[in-house]
Amino acid sequence: MCLKMSGGKHSVIESDVFVQTMQDMGVNFFTGVPDSILGGIIAELMNRRLYTPAVREDEAVGMAAGAYMAGKTPAVLMQNSGLGTSLNALISLNMIYQQPCILIVSWRGQGGKDAPEHLVMGEVMPQLLDTVKIPHRTLTEKTVIEDFRWVAETFMKQRIPVALFITKGVVKGLHP
């Protein structure tokens, strides 16, 4: 794994750097359902013709599982509300069948500062994933290399879904 993160230590992560880092990790199948926080990443994936859009997050998780079994290294992008939608697929497909998948999850409702529909999931998301035993970590500008290394290692070792939370403003969006 080769990580080439550019910029100052505390600067916002550029979307192209984020995508390139994922590609350098070997991720070669990207699907998901958009969120504004992920807008820049998805635009970059579309520029690179790497993104297969799904209509629901559990469908994206299913597609990623199929792609994994066909030899790809998959990532699924979603808003954290999509964790609710895809929970059954994650626990009765990926966990039971040992099919790994990198979940890039935007953390809406973090710290209680968001629209009402995001507040409950925003508060309970880490505990929810702890409960279903899906390892997770939050990406920060300061620890970006360690964060991606952790994702790659956990993915390979555990053969289950691994979640990387993306908080608002950490990765450059569409409208800076």
Place this chain on the structure above:
Amino acid sequence: MRPEQGTLISRAQAMEALLELLTDQPVIICNGFPSREAHKIADRPTHFYMIGSMGNASAIALGVALAKPNKQVITFDGDGNVLMGMGTLATVAALRPKNFIHVVFDNEVYGTTGNQPTISNVVPLEKVAKSAGYVNVERVLDRDDLVYEFKDMLKKDGPSLLLIKVNEFVEDAGRVLHDPPDITRRFMKAIE
């Protein structure tokens, strides 16, 4: 009451006829009795038997089809499954994988949980697929027609959907014996 009831074959009979026409194609089989029946009729390493994650068989098959564009990928699905993941009909239609064949065994009930009715008696799923943009779509009632249409779909570019009306009969088939992680590994090796 279903008007076509008298003419219908069982899902296992339909499945047996289809499996006779398949060799080494990946087949993703939905959860419940369909996976148990396929396992009993012909247990091939190219079969991915699902337990759980209802509604996602076609999504998994789509992922395989996109990642392996040179392999024809089949999914054995049910009416309850298609209704639960109906958005995937749209995704398949939009992405248009040529190597995707969607077989739907439509018995109009949730057979695995005690034959509670689905709504496929009033919602024709093959018409939904056709409207979404599947390229080839057929609805068949008997063995001769299903063999004819499935052979034809194997020769054509897809995505294709074959809806087979079947009766509620369930083959006496036990649970799939392989552990799920073994099913994953075996399937991956077989379709490499």
